[in-house]
Amino acid sequence: xxxxxxxxxxxxxxxxxxxxxxxxxxxxxxxxxxxxxxxxxxxxxxxxxxxxxxxxxxxxxxxxxxxxxxxxxxxxxxxxxxxxxxxxxxxxxxxxxxxxxxxxxxxxxxxxxxxxxxxxxxxxxxxxxxxxxxxxxxxxxxxxxxxxxxxxxxxxxxxxxxxxxx
Ligand SMILES: Nc1ncnc2c1ncn2[C@@H]1O[C@H](COP(=O)(O)OP(=O)(O)O)[C@@H](O)[C@H]1O
Ligand SMILES: [Mg+2]
Numbered sequence: 001x002x003x004x005x006x007x008x009x010x011x012x013x014x015x016x017x018x019x020x021x022x023x024x025x026x027x028x029x030x031x032x033x034x035x036x037x038x039x040x041x042x043x044x045x046x047x048x049x050x051x052x053x054x055x056x057x058x059x060x061x062x063x064x065x066x067x068x069x070x071x072x073x074x075x076x077x078x079x080x081x082x083x084x085x086x087x088x089x090x091x092x093x094x095x096x097x098x099x100x101x102x103x104x105x106x107x108x109x110x111x112x113x114x115x116x117x118x119x120x121x122x123x124x125x126x127x128x129x130x131x132x133x134x135x136x137x138x139x140x141x142x143x144x145x146x147x148x149x150x151x152x153x154x155x156x157x158x159x160x161x162x163x164x165x166x
Contacts, residue, residue, distance in 0.1 A: 003031040006087040006118065007080050009072070012037055012053050013046040014152045015060055016134055018091065018126035025120050026089045027064050034083060035061065035069040038076075047135055047159065060149040077112040087116045093127045 008026060012019060012035070026033050037053050048056070050071055057069040072079040080088060088108065090101055105117035121127075129147050138144050138156050145153050 004087065005032040005034065005083065005085040006030040006089045007034050007036050007076070007083060007085045008089040009036045009038055009076055009079075011041050011043055011046070011131065012057060013041075013043070013131050014048050014053060014134070014148065014155065015057050016126070016129050016131055016148050016152075017146075018093070018122045018129040020060055020149065021122040021126050022089065022091045022120055023061065023064070023067055025122075026118070027067050030087065030089075031066060033064075033067045033089065034085065035067065036079065037069070037071045039071050039073045048155065052155065056149065056151050056155060059151045075111065077108055077115055080115050081112065086114070087118050089118050089120065092119050092121055093130075 006026060008023060010019065023033065023035065035057055037050055037057070039050055046053075054069055054071060061067045061069060076088065088105075090105070092098060092101060101117075101119065105119075108115055108117060122129075126147075134144050134148055135156075139160075144156070148156075
C-alpha cells in the first residue's frame with residue numbers, strides 16, 4: 001500500500017492556532033503527519049523548553065488520529081529519511097515568509113532530491129499570527145486567548161508569575 005508520511009518541522013515556541021490550522025489541513029491530505037520540534041534552533045533563547053513545547057503540542061493534537069509529535073536534531077533531510085517521510089509541510093502566511101521558505105525548500109531539495117516540500121496557507125484570520133508576536137503581546141498584557149490553544153495560555157501565564165519578574 002502507498003502511504004504518505006510528512007514532517008511538519010518548526011520551533012513552536014509556543015504552538016499557535018496558526019500552526020494548528022496548518023496541522024489540520026496537512027492531516028487531511030497526508031496519511032501520517034509528524035510535528036517535529038527542532039532542538040538545535042539558532043533562534044536564540046526560547047521561552048519554553050523543548051519538553052514544555054512538546055507537551056503543549058501533544059495536548060493540542062489529541063483529536064487527530066494521524067498526527068504525532070516528536071523532536072529532532074541536525075539536518076531535516078536526515079530526520080525525514082530516518083522517518084521514512086516523503087514530504088515536509090511548511091506554512092506560508094504572507095509574501096514575507098516566501099523568500100526564506102523558498103531558500104530552505106531549495107536547499108533541502110539539493111540535499112535530498114527525493115524529499116518534497118509542501119506549502120499550505122492558514123485561514124486568513126491566522127495569517128498575522130506568529131509565536132514571536134504572541135510572546136510579545138502576552139508580555140505586554142495583551143489577550144491572546146483566541147490565537148493559541150488553552151494550554152498555551154495557561155503556560156504563558158505560569159511563566160509570568162515568577163517572583164522578581166520585572
Ligand atoms: N500563523 C501561521 N499560519 C501558518 N503557518 C504558520 C503560522 N505560524 C507559523 N507557521 C509556519 O509553521 C512553520 C514553523 O514555524 P515556526 O514555529 O516559526 O518554526 P521555524 O523556526 O521553522 O520558522 C513555518 O513553516 C511557518 O511558516
Ligand atoms: Mg518561523
